Amino acid sequence: MTEQGNQPEDARASAGGEHGRVTRRRVIGTPPPAEARRLLRDGGAPAQPAPPPKPRMLPADPANPERAKRAERIVATCFMISFVASIAFIASYVIFQVHSVDRVFRSNLGLGLSMTVAFLALGAGATVWVRNVMPKVEITEERKPLASPRPDREAFAEAFEEGTEASQFVKRPLIRRTLLAASTALAVAPIVLLRDLGPLPRTQLRHTAWKADSRLVVLGTNRPLKPAEFASPGGIITVIPEGTDNDLEALAKAAVLIIKFRPEELLAPTVMNWTVDGIVAYSKICTHVGCPAALYEHTTHHILCPCHQSTFDAQRGAKVLFGPAPRPLPQLPITVNADGYLVAQSDFHEPVGPTFWELG
């Protein structure tokens, strides 16, 4: 089927080369009948009757004109709805102002609704058009085998071999090997460029912003705490080292949960010397993949990470009870300073957060 047009097209191409006038008359897709062209080229008067038209691939009109007429009106209505909706979109842009939540939502409704209708109507119109106005066709097209014919492959192989021979690439190993060496080095070079993407880790993951005598301040309010202010057992507060409230890198490792117990409730392996009046401090950064382990169930003393549900026993050194976290939440040594505020004794004694290769 696709082959039927080849002959006339080639003929026309050559004709176009000779006569500029014919080139201008050329029509893409619907070539004029060969007969008519021949007449033009001869320059003679078109006296002879027109040849019979070529068989069409597609019918020009639908089988049921009545139905097509009805469908046409539906299509036109759809397109008009789309037109109106697009105007409504522009109007919404002008009418609905923003700068507050309520107005933004109204604007979103106006713009979104008109846009939805504009597209929907356009799609519906096009659907009715193609289904009910265009004549129905089903055409069978032959497939050619995908593989090239044998001679083509051989011709390619010959061309390639000839080229390779002419290049002397195979015969001259010196060129070949030095080229290989050169391109390998050139390929490696850009990788070196990536070195300055970041600093080397060194021991940065082993330290946090906690130092001896850093005061524990409440996340959000930055208020330092005295043990007496945190007296009811079962309470839990997120604290950070004083002065780090806008330092996200520091917070990412230094966020700490403090939990108040009755002193007798705390059990091994909790380090008792690191607690103050039953107040125990654990890293809030989950040892699984670093989410803040923020949920606390005070009847069971379980700390739960909301991301992947690792569960830690706050009573027993935050050891892992369930879930994918492989290590307990490290305990921060805390004490009270001369002014009576809760402070860190030192940094954590082990790295906080997710396990990394150098953790050991």
Next chain:
Amino acid sequence: MSTVDKALEGTGGYLDDRLRGAKTLRNVLKKIYPDHWSFLLGEIALYTFIILLLTGTFLTLFFKPSMTDVVYHGSYTKLNGVHMSDAFASTLNISFDVRGGLLMRQIHHWAAILFLAAIMAHMLRIFFTGAFRKPREINWLIGVTLLTLGIVEGFAGYSLPDDLLSGTGLRILEGVMLSIPIVGTYITFFIFGGQFPGHDLIPRLYIVHVLLIPGIILALIGAHLFLMYHQKHTQFPGKGRTDRNVVGAPAYPYFAAKTGAWFFYIFAVCAGLSTFAQINPVWLFGPYNPAAISSDSQPDFYMGWLEGALRMMPAWQIDFLGHSLALGVFIAGLLVLGVLMTGLALYPFIEQWVTGDRREHHVLDRPRDAPTRTAVGMAGVTFYGVLWLIGGNDLIARYFDIQLYWTTWFGRVTVIIGPVIAYILTKRICLGLQRKDRDLLVHGVETGIIVMKPQGEFTEITRPVPEEVHAVLTARRELPRLPAAQPDENGVPSPAAHSVLGKLRVRLNHVFTEAIPLPGGNGHGTGDGHRELPTGAEERPALPKAEQEERPEPTSRP
């Protein structure tokens, strides 16, 4: 001369004088496209990608990919005075101070979700109908790459606003990166430009999200479509449809009008969702703070299966020689992804190796006609589905009032046995459907008319299945069975079937070619006659025979 002719002569002639495109373009216009609803799935992916490019370009005009700390004073008064990154502040600005900004943001996000959902659905269609078979293996590989890139692109995209939810996602990314053996810590520091979260990540993700990956995706989509065009579309079996033809309607005007309408529908759906279904309201989450989190944190759906893998994986960690390997995190976060994508990429080649089928296929398989492939696919779907489900186990536990840890254990067990059950069930269902088809061909369609014969016997009149149905039912091209590892007539064992790999291949081949034979005379025989059924014979013997073939195997050894 009509107006069409004049336009063509003017512009068309001008271009053709310079480009010589008439013949190629004529073929483009007359290209035949077969019709089936499932062929529209890939188009959803294509058109949502175009929507993503359009809305994404709009967003770049206002978005500031910067992690510089700013104090917000703007239209969303609840966050006035709050420290946040410039990225988050500009996202608020797009949402509340740019007319249509919220709509564009929401369309962009909905389109991204539809994009990945459509890719997945399209891929399942391709898989279950065997459209990846020769000659389309290369296009399958492009598709797997597009899926992978799409997931990365989506993740990078929803991380850009730097809100609490997406920041938590990046935190998880950091944890997963840290689990990579030997180089994990270095990779993390290089990606984040130092310690988490640093100040480099958002600008870096931005350029990856708006230029690098979309550029690659665009190029691959071009290649994907070109190959589809060049190889011509596949078609479902039917009367008059063979591997040597393609039946449908020409691109111009039919396919062009239909696909145009489809584009408008998809845009309408994205716009409609964005009008009525709020998505990613970052102003409710607030700016990212590594010390804070909200419960019920859920990623976009296409990350859910990796989230589920992280949730259900046991807490495996190996400490040795002063090093630590967070094996659980590494498996869940990276290996599962790598294994699934590699498996998808290799599948067409594995199947071809197992079946030895090197023919070109342009007529699609009905899923039942390739029971083992369908069963393998369903096993994969189940594996993915369980992971995805457990990605929301906290919500399941809460809304269905189930113990949280039970959901985790349910996931741990079903992720292993679920695919096995799915495989067995699917295969049985497929073979059952094949039997049903066979019965239909053998006995015809029941008419419900009972006649009494002169001798008093009652029989029901059946009529042969209609031609159109018959063509579908008999479309299956049965696969030749590889000979078992036994000597041929001359006593020489087939070398290909003798190695360990060869034996595995024969074994897999016999599993794969398990099928209910079509009633005789359809050219499906293997030549050794073991498939030929006497009329009215049960189909059962086909299965024990496969075992018989393998049984002589020990005797072949000297």
